[in-house]
Structure formats: C-alpha cells, structure tokens
Amino acid sequence: MESLSARGRELVSESDFLVQGFMMALQDPYEKQSNPHGFVNFGTAENKVCFDLLKERLTRPDMNYLEPKLLEYNNPAGIKSLREEAARFLTDYCHSPVPLNPNNIVIMNGCNSILCALSAVICDPGDGLLTPTPYYSRIALYTGVYSGLQPVYVPLNSQVTEDHSLSFSLTIEKLEEGMEKAKQQGIKVKALVLINPQNPLGEVYSPHLLKECLEFASRYSLHVIVDEIYMLSVMDVDFTSVLSFQDLPDPKRTHFIWGLSKDFGMSGLRVGMLYTENEHVVNSVTRLGTFHQCSGITQYMVYQLLRDRDWLDNVFFPTNKERLRESQATVVTALEELRIPVLHRSTGMYVWADFRKFLTSQTFEAEMDLWKRFIAEKLVISPGKAFECGEPGWFRLTTSIPEDLLQVVLERLRKALQSGPTIKSLK
Missing domain, CATH: 3.40.640.10 (Type I PLP-dependent aspartate aminotransferase-like (Major domain))
Structure with missing residues (x-):
C-alpha cells in the first residue's frame, strides 16, 4: 500500500462487514439449480419482491425511446x-x-x-x-x-x-x-x-x-x-x-x-x-x-x-407493500419460534433483531463469532457493529426477498444457531 495516498490507504484498510458480506455473496451467489450451496444475502437492504412487475413495466414500448x-x-x-x-x-x-x-x-x-x-x-x-x-x-x-x-x-x-x-x-x-x-x-x-x-x-x-x-x-x-x-x-x-x-x-x-x-x-x-x-x-x-x-x-x-x-397507485405500490408485508411476516414468525425479539416492523425491508442470548459472552468478539457462524452456513447477515451499535448481539435481517429464497435463509439460520459452542443466556 506504499504507493497509495493516505486517503487510498484509509479506503483499503476500512473494515466494513456490510461490504465484506456483500462481496462474498456477489462472488459466490446462491442459485437454486446451478449453485444451491452458494451464499444467500440476508444482509443488504434490497427490495427483491417485485422484479416481475418492474420487468413488465420497463420493457413496455414507451421505455424504448432514444x-x-x-x-x-x-x-x-x-x-x-x-x-x-x-x-x-x-x-x-x-x-x-x-x-x-x-x-x-x-x-x-x-x-x-x-x-x-x-x-x-x-x-x-x-x-x-x-x-x-x-x-x-x-x-x-x-x-x-x-x-x-x-x-x-x-x-x-x-x-x-x-x-x-x-x-x-x-x-x-x-x-x-x-x-x-x-x-x-x-x-x-x-x-x-x-x-x-x-x-x-x-x-x-x-x-x-x-x-x-x-x-x-x-x-x-x-x-x-x-x-x-x-x-x-x-x-x-x-x-x-x-x-x-x-x-x-x-x-x-x-x-x-x-x-x-x-x-x-x-x-x-x-x-x-x-x-x-x-x-x-x-x-x-x-x-x-x-x-x-x-x-x-x-x-x-x-x-x-x-x-x-x-401503474404506481393501482399496481406497483399496493402489490409491493403487500409482498413486503408477507415476506416480513414470514421472517418475524420464524424469529418468534426461535424466541428472537424483533424491535420494529414498520419498514418493509428489514427488521432489527436481538440475538444476544446466542452470544457466548456479551462482547463484540462474540458477536463476530456468531456472524462467522452465519457465514459458515453461507448466510450473510449484517451485525450491529457494522451500524455502530453500542450493544453486541443485535443484527439487521433483510426481509424483502422472495418466499422460496426466504425458506432457504431460515433453514440456514436455524442451522447456524444450533451449531457452535454452548450458548449463555442473558441474565
């Protein structure tokens, strides 16, 4: 890195779990048929529930203009x-x-x-x-x-x-x-x-x-x-x-x-x-x-x-909200079964969830250990440390993904939480 400026070195040395997780998922993405063991990105806040509507609208003749x-x-x-x-x-x-x-x-x-x-x-x-x-x-x-x-x-x-x-x-x-x-x-x-x-x-x-x-x-x-x-x-x-x-x-x-x-x-x-x-x-x-x-x-x-x-008022926005609501409900129900509290549910693309009881100690080192357990299951989830959260054990989970992919995510989530060292409960 000697050839870089101070600004360049800062960019290269920046430890960012959001980018790390995104790049792992990008380089080895899950595909149901061709790569079923690839990464599923459950960490990046992207809305993936309405591609069919967007494809139909973006390929209409009025878009083909130059x-x-x-x-x-x-x-x-x-x-x-x-x-x-x-x-x-x-x-x-x-x-x-x-x-x-x-x-x-x-x-x-x-x-x-x-x-x-x-x-x-x-x-x-x-x-x-x-x-x-x-x-x-x-x-x-x-x-x-x-x-x-x-x-x-x-x-x-x-x-x-x-x-x-x-x-x-x-x-x-x-x-x-x-x-x-x-x-x-x-x-x-x-x-x-x-x-x-x-x-x-x-x-x-x-x-x-x-x-x-x-x-x-x-x-x-x-x-x-x-x-x-x-x-x-x-x-x-x-x-x-x-x-x-x-x-x-x-x-x-x-x-x-x-x-x-x-x-x-x-x-x-x-x-x-x-x-x-x-x-x-x-x-x-x-x-x-x-x-x-x-x-x-x-x-x-x-x-x-x-x-x-x-199209916005009668097709896209109402369908988008309904799909976001359904996908989030699926995730929240699964988290409730695992007794993982969810803070807010007002935004349809992610939830802020409390995984503290799954930490071996209430430290950010233990939070990273849990993050690595998710990674081992080829599941990207965003840890609270990446958002400058002051308390270890909180994670942001993206919910705005299609139902079939959600089932893959939730199965990997359960598996990751069942693996690893003995879990210490919160007092």
Whole structure:
C-alpha cells in the first residue's frame, strides 16, 4: 500500500462487514439449480419482491425511446423534464402543502453521491456530522474520505425507561449530549443527519419528534439532512415526510434526500434526488453533479416511471407493500419460534433483531463469532457493529426477498444457531 495516498490507504484498510458480506455473496451467489450451496444475502437492504412487475413495466414500448439529447451532455442538476416530474411526484407522495419547485431539485447517481456532494458544500474538513446510532455507517466512510468530516455519534440503547416506552429511542436530550461531547472534543458540528424511516432500527419518527429535531438543529444553526430513502415502504403506521411541514424552523438549512433504490427495488439503476430551498446549495451541489450524473437514458426511464400514476397507485405500490408485508411476516414468525425479539416492523425491508442470548459472552468478539457462524452456513447477515451499535448481539435481517429464497435463509439460520459452542443466556 506504499504507493497509495493516505486517503487510498484509509479506503483499503476500512473494515466494513456490510461490504465484506456483500462481496462474498456477489462472488459466490446462491442459485437454486446451478449453485444451491452458494451464499444467500440476508444482509443488504434490497427490495427483491417485485422484479416481475418492474420487468413488465420497463420493457413496455414507451421505455424504448432514444433521441440525440439523451446521448449528449445534459444539465448536471438533471434533465429538466425529470426534475419537473420529480417535483410533482414528491409534492404528492410527501404530501407537501405547496407544489415543490423543480429548480430546487438535483438528480444524481444515487443517494450516497448526493450525501457526499451535499456534505462537501455545507461543511468544511474537520467539521462534525451529528447522527444517532445505530445507523447506516457508510455515511461516515463516504463523508469522511470525500470531505474530511467527523461523525459525532449519539448512541441509543435498548434500555426502556419510564419516560420512553421503546428501545433505542431518540430524544432531544440525547442530541444535546452529543453536542456537548463534540464541544469537549473540539469538534464543530455543522449538520445533523436523520434517516427516516431509521436504518437499521426501522423506527418511523413521529411528526412531534421530527419537528423537535428540526427545532433543535435551528437553535444550533445546524444543517439537517433528512434521508427518506424508505419512505414509500412503510407499513401499518403513518409516515410523515419533512416536506409535509407547513413551516420549517430553518428551511434554508433543511435538505431532503430520496431515491429509487429501495421503494422501487432498483438499487442498480442508481438514481437519487436532493430537494433543498437553499439556492446556494443547489448551485454548488450542481457543480459537483458533473462527477455524479445519471445517464440521459436512465433519466428518461425514471421520468416515464414517475409520471405513470395509474401503474404506481393501482399496481406497483399496493402489490409491493403487500409482498413486503408477507415476506416480513414470514421472517418475524420464524424469529418468534426461535424466541428472537424483533424491535420494529414498520419498514418493509428489514427488521432489527436481538440475538444476544446466542452470544457466548456479551462482547463484540462474540458477536463476530456468531456472524462467522452465519457465514459458515453461507448466510450473510449484517451485525450491529457494522451500524455502530453500542450493544453486541443485535443484527439487521433483510426481509424483502422472495418466499422460496426466504425458506432457504431460515433453514440456514436455524442451522447456524444450533451449531457452535454452548450458548449463555442473558441474565
């Protein structure tokens, strides 16, 4: 690694169980006929339950279109027709009280690109990003390497108190503690990152809590980055988008992110959207759009999808939710049979499950031993350590996979839990 820069060495040496598991599954994937002993990916949060619907829609004649401008350089903020359609789509599905302005939208090749570009233009190297944990920890890697930012963790835990009836509850008091910790460490916090629905917890923030978080950020003049990538995959509870508020405490510092990876089950298409009412942020992020653009053909396909409301409302979204509900119920039932508690079930693509009783000791070393037992059964599951969880023994399990594959997963899960050393119960 001597030939690499410090940044290059950091990328190579980064220990990331999410990437490790994904790459193992990618190199030796399970196939029912040709490779029945390959890896099954039960760790990456991908929606795989509606490929048949997507294939039918994406192969219709209206998708088979080409004109010169789709092959030429385009506006790095995104093609105008797509930004206009995205504004209408987000206005309706986020329940915005007023029509959203398409000039406030930037289209990029995925939400990670948007997050990196956005953090680069609102923060300086060495600034802090405040975020509750456990969380999607790739945020720290990408913003750290890309922009030199430091994560400031607000650790949540499973303890239930009289004030808060749910495990891993986020409170303003905990955010205040995070700000104080950053101050003591000499870190200038510039932004608060919220994932709603939360990943990996699956919690959907109430309107009251979300508004409290925005008011907290306003008091400290923090930017708020609200990632709502799972917003249309919420089941059985009401979801409130940050774009639905009539009045934001600090609209110029509130930034919304959404994409097609999860709700549309098209993570390989690479399309993400930023909405912000800060024109300076729009202009500066657009400058970075040259490095993160979607192809013109991809943008045209997304434009066609977003404008087909009849298919979305009467075919795709209702079928997708029903299938997500069914697949999650299968997993939760199996976990209940194994007496494995599940924290939240509001997000249809994964559950946050408590495997602590299967650890030989309440340590992260024991959590990794259990993870390796899953790997030995060719089963990839995401350990809590990968999400910066402060308590060993929690795992995120993806539930949005077809029923026949779920049965393979659950059989391997049972086998892995039955193997290994004697299990110590929680006291």
